[in-house]
Amino acid sequence: MSGDSEKVDWRKLREFAGVDVSKSFVLSWRMEGETLLIDVDLFLMPDHAFYEKPRPAEKVCIRPAIVEFHYCESVSADVSRLGHGAISDFTAQDGVYELVGEFGTVRIDAERPLLRLKGP
Secondary structure, eight states, X not given: OOTTOOOEEGGGOGGGTTBOGGGXXXXXXXXXXXXXXXXXXXXXXXXXXXXXXXXXTOSSEEEEEXXXXXXXXXXXXXXXXXXXXXXXXXXXXXXXXXXXXXXXXEEEESSOOEEEEOOO
């Protein structure tokens, strides 16, 4: 990527189609080798392939998921000290991803993220 590309909002990242990151919640962070793993409760929109109509007691479709950043060159925070919290923004620019929320601002220099929904 060139050094003058513009910031890309998460809505334009194909991995997050049918997801509302701004209504999702980070549960935990961990490193496994060169991979950053972020456990999240993910807000699925009706156009997502795994969307299910909420049960009567639920208002929205939330599913547990993991966001994986492989070949992570750097993380701007000590992953072992990062807390949980609501996500307010997620952007990408020049291979650096920025996740902002109640846990602070975290910059991640890594390959494109993979989003994996956890099974039942």
